């Protein structure tokens with residue numbers, strides 16, 4: 001019996017640090033400033049194959065993940081569908097689920113088969129993602145799946161760090177040597193990144209093509225929020241899931257009512273309610289999350305350092321207590337909340353001023369110094385308000401031991417300021433420092449011998465300090481990469497390693513980007529690439545005018561686009577000391593610098609006329625600016641009414657792009673019609689004039705560009721331009737291949 005290789009989909013999502021806005025952000029009246037970090041959680045989903053002739057399922061030798069898990073993944077033992085989830089960095093971290101469909105539209109529910117502790121975040125993610133998938137897919141055959149979760153090392157304090165320093169510096173995934181329950185979290189938001197990566201991987205695996213991830217971000221956000229909220233007991237604002245999808249931003253939460261009526265998985269009609277929530281179809285409760293200043297970064301010359309104090313705090317119980325106090329002391333609390341919000345906003349704007357100022361050559365050193373001074377003062381004020389909140393609510397938000405630590409580090413030359421991030425407590429402190437190795441050295445020296453001397457007001461203790469880092473990610477633009485980086489600790493026979501094998505195999509068919517596995521030309525994969533965006537789920541999703549709500553007109557999509565330089569996972573694990581540098585600006589993709597916009601000097605006296613400025617964003621993350629005006633058009637003999645580029649059709653724009661194709665991009669397609677342009681989540685239609693799209697005159701317009709693989713074009717041609725729907729396929733029909741998307 002032939003054994004077919006499995007498809008593999010890998011998605012990773014970043015962790016977060018809520019610099020300011022803890023507790024405030026739970027209320028829609030206020031916002032939180034969140035930075036996405038270079039520590040990521042990766043979810044690798046593999047299809048396990050079913051032998052239809054015998055009615056049983058079978059995994060290929062490469063798929064067989066039983067070797068080091070103790071779980072029996074041979075599907076012959078489980079004729080019904082099953083999902084096996086493993087976290088190979090932890091002991092006994094295997095969850096084996098049977099999959100059932102509930103009556104009366106109750107959705108899909110998984111039931112843990114093996115003994116051992118439950119994992120509510122994994123279980124809820126599976127329930128929500130599989131319910132959604134089975135609802136939108138015509139085929140009811142979900143197939144059986146193997147899922148591997150891998151977390152970048154900074155998510156957990158490693159008690160065996162010294163002995164593992166080599167593996168840390170190698171950047172591999174640690175084997176933490178303990179159960180998940182015994183692992184010490186560092187507060188980077190493991191559950192939010194896990195849920196986001198997992199539901200996204202599952203959805204992409206079964207319902208969409210990776211290219212469509214860009215346009216599906218809202219949907220993935222909604223599903224991840226719903227799943228995380230349910231698993232977490234509905235206490236959070238969702239800023240962590242928001243950052244996992246959109247990256248660093250100023251976040252305003254969604255109205256809780258959006259998810260209130262969802263009910264439990266299994267309850268009658270759950271699948272329809274979930275679908276409606278994910279697709280944003282309920283006009284009475286539209287999604288109203290706001291992501292402002294997306295792609296926010298730190299000023300050049302500034303770094304962010306997270307110091308893990310390895311103690312831990314219970315955020316949900318702290319939240320409950322603070323909210324209770326606020327309820328009982330409304331006036332006083334409102335005053336405090338308003339003052340803190342105003343201060344936090346000032347801090348954000350000051351950082352922003354520094355970012356924009358420093359990139360201007362006219363910006364003077366004196367101005368930079370003034371901004372740093374202001375940042376320091378504002379961070380100190382933020383701390384004062386949090387201290388008041390601590391005293392009033394009786395919750396250890398900034399307890400004395402943390403105050404002592406922050407005061408001590410603030411005394412170091414080069415430390416601009418520090419706060420307790422998020423809910424505060426004994427998790428971590430976050431510092432803004434001068435981007436200088438000397439400062440890091442001094443911090444490391446301090447931490448080596450640091451001893452707390454105060455008696456804590458809540459009885460807490462700092463037993464141990466690990467200064468550890470997270471580089472701030474500008475934003476989390478869709479990225480495709482190979483899963484080669486995803487090798488589980490020592491696990492050559494783990495699913496992650498299997499994914500690597502598959503990738504290697506698959507990438508041999510990839511003509512251009514070694515990190516973008518191309519579909520095999522002989523497989524239906526090529527068809528997958530074209531069919532998904534316009535299908536049911538996408539077309540039903542409500543199109544938002546992103547710019548409307550955003551303070552500085554930087555919509556998630558625009559800003560996602562501007563984050564072309566998002567580091568790939570291999571950039572993310574370079575820590576080689578206990579303190580890692582936080583780069584203020586991640587390395588750029590290298591294309592941008594050499595690509596100055598086309599400049600067009602207009603003859604004196606001649607009006608340059610309307611001008612269309614575009615930043616073309618490639619799937620690799622590279623950006624290319626275009627400025628199209630009268631002169632540009634004339635030089636290329638392109639005739640357009642009134643020489644107005646907005647009167648060009650989308651197809652003419654494609655032709656221009658095609659004519660100016662860059663060698664460093666992916667291979668030039670055989671015709672402009674293979675180019676797909678996406679603006680504000682909408683595929684631009686060839687025939688429409690640009691004036692009918694959402695492009696504006698007064699800002700660079702970010703347009704995402706993807707190229708249809710040649711096999712797709714050939715297949716479409718053969719079929720008279722028609723592609724079949726993803727819904728028409730079932731699990732086993734999916735093509736072999738491997739894809740990895742970094743959110």
Ligand SMILES: Nc1ncnc2c1ncn2[C@@H]1O[C@H](COP(=O)(O)OP(=O)(O)O)[C@@H](O)[C@H]1O
Nearest residue numbers: 087119120121149151185187188189190191192
């Ligand atoms: N690597 C992992 N593999 C599987 N589940 C994980 C992993 N990391 C975290 N989780 C899940 O997330 C939970 C921690 O979530 P939570 O308490 O909200 O902490 P955090 O603040 O890190 O999000 C764990 O109990 C587990 O259910």
Ligand SMILES: C[C@@](O)(CCOP(=O)(O)OP(=O)(O)O)CC(=O)O
Nearest residue numbers: 022023187189236237238315422423
């Ligand atoms: C209190 C909060 O406003 C911020 C909590 O931030 P943390 O970064 O402390 O979150 P956890 O990783 O879940 O502990 C709650 C919220 O907004 O969800």
